[in-house]
Amino acid sequence: MSSRPSKQPNRVLAALLATMITIGGCGADPGSGDDGILVVATNSILADIASNVVGEEGAVEFLIPLGGDAHDFSPSARQVARLSEADLILANGLNLEENMADVLTSLRADGARVVELAPLVHPIPFTGEGHDDDGHEDETEDPHFWMDPIRVGGAALALADELDEAGPGGAWHARAEGYADEMRATDTAIASLVGDVADSSRKMVTNHEAFGYFATRYGFEVVGAVIPGGSTLAEPSSAELADLVELMQDEGVNVIFAETSRPTTLADAVADELGKEVEVVELFTESLGPPGSGAETLSQMLLTNAGRISAALG
Numbered sequence: 108m109s110s111r112p113s114k115q116p117n118r119v120l121a122a123l124l125a126t127m128i129t130i131g132g133c134g135a136d137p138g139s140g141d142d143g144i145l146v147v148a149t150n151s152i153l154a155d156i157a158s159n160v161v162g163e164e165g166a167v168e169f170l171i172p173l174g175g176d177a178h179d180f181s182p183s184a185r186q187v188a189r190l191s192e193a194d195l196i197l198a199n200g201l202n203l204e205e206n207m208a209d210v211l212t213s214l215r216a217d218g219a220r221v222v223e224l225a226p227l228v229h230p231i232p233f234t235g236e237g238h239d240d241d242g243h244e245d246e247t248e249d250p251h252f253w254m255d256p257i258r259v260g261g262a263a264l265a266l267a268d269e270l271d272e273a274g275p276g277g278a279w280h281a282r283a284e285g286y287a288d289e290m291r292a293t294d295t296a297i298a299s300l301v302g303d304v305a306d307s308s309r310k311m312v313t314n315h316e317a318f319g320y321f322a323t324r325y326g327f328e329v330v331g332a333v334i335p336g337g338s339t340l341a342e343p344s345s346a347e348l349a350d351l352v353e354l355m356q357d358e359g360v361n362v363i364f365a366e367t368s369r370p371t372t373l374a375d376a377v378a379d380e381l382g383k384e385v386e387v388v389e390l391f392t393e394s395l396g397p398p399g400s401g402a403e404t405l406s407q408m409l410l411t412n413a414g415r416i417s418a419a420l421g
Contacts, residue, residue, distance in 0.1 A: 115168040144274040145389045145404075147193040149204050150177050151395040152253050155405045157197050159286040160266050164277045165194075176368045177393045181206040190214055195273045197266070201225040201250035203393075220273055225250045227265040232308065233319050251392070255320035256409055261285030294324075295408045300413040301325050306419045312355060313364045314374055317392045321412075330358050333365075343373065352380045361385045362419045366392045367402075369412040388419045 120307055144165030148154040154169035161167050168189070171180045177199065187210055198204055198211055200223025215221045230248040244310045263286045267279035267300070268361035309327045311318060315334040322329050331354045334341050343351075355361070355377070363378055365371040367389045390412045396402030401411040 111376065144194045144277070145192065146197055146270075147190050148197040148228055149180075149207065150175070150393065152393070152405055152408075153197050153199060155395060156224070156253075156259060157266060159289075160263050160270065160279055160283045162278070162282050164279075165274070166406070167247070170229070171394065173397050174368055174394050177203050178205050180204070182210060187214075187316040189217060191217070194220065195269060195340060196221045198223045199250055199252075201230060201248050203250035217396065220269075221260045222266065222269045224262045224265065225252050228252050228261045231319060231323060233316050249319045251317045252320055254318060254409070255324045256297065256406070258320065259405065260290035260373060262291075274307055289406060293409055296410055297413040298325060300410070301327075301381070301417045305418055305421045310358055310360050311364060311416075311420075312351070312360050312362070312364045313390075314369060314371075314392075317366070318364070325413075327416075330354060330360065331376060333363065346387050348377060348380075351377055355381060355385075363387050364387050364416070364419075368392060370392050386419060388415055390415060 142165075143163075144161065145152075146157045146161055146165060146167045148157050148167065148169045150171040151169050151173055154167050158167040168184055170186050170190075171177055191214060193293055196211070196219055198207070198216060198221060200248045202208070203225070204211065227250070230250070230252060232247065233249045252262065263283040264280070267283035270277060270279040284291065306326075310330045311327055312331045312333070313329055314332065316329065316332050318327075318329055321327065328364055331351050333348070333351065334343055335347060355363075356396070361381075361384060363374045363385065365374040367385050368391075371387055371389065374387045376389050391400075391402045395404065396411075402408035
């Protein structure tokens, strides 16, 4: 059985969408210059963090359209030109923007200020499928830090430090502190939302390995993924999908958490193979949602995800 996110009333004005230009996503004119500092972020989640730190002292734009997947996005020539005009380019790093790596490296070499947030917030490792020369499993760092609101607050403070250099004299730190407070309140609300999920039910199967920070923060265990590893670009083999079906049977897991930014085809196939009532629940992972989605800001996105996780596992 597949569970799709229902349309929700737009209870909160999506300030982020009202104040930023989405390059290539909504057909807005990227050349309409605003006074103050210009920050161009790779995706909407990073742009939400930046807009809360920049405030009215500049403009924040993002490249990857709402609902897009950071792993497979490649910027157009027009978007690369806009990146070169930015006072600060805000990327996630840790190989999240896989197809933008060469572009960001080239821009940095040309003197652009490129800031990658994920390496600045004490990233956690996840275990990859490969092995090193000694036969040990390779460990790479998980780029999905925004699933932990406390780390998001730390990222805002780190961004304020960078903005001090790009635009001295701004009230970056005051706004970053306020946003970190908001993230602490979000953390408390998430803990309350998932607090009733029994310990025996805190096992998650996800579309790809994007929920390590959430699991670590709130006491869950990610026991498997439809697409092994931290990238959505990998293609699971038939044997890997069969192993996942067996694992879910052994673990007694009957929910697969899919993603709003990717088709649920593989998750639906695994659910069908199990031959019982298995729910496929979509979560927001690498993009904010459109107005009315309940995920217009990062705080809203995290709370919506927590509510859906709690309802599915509780």
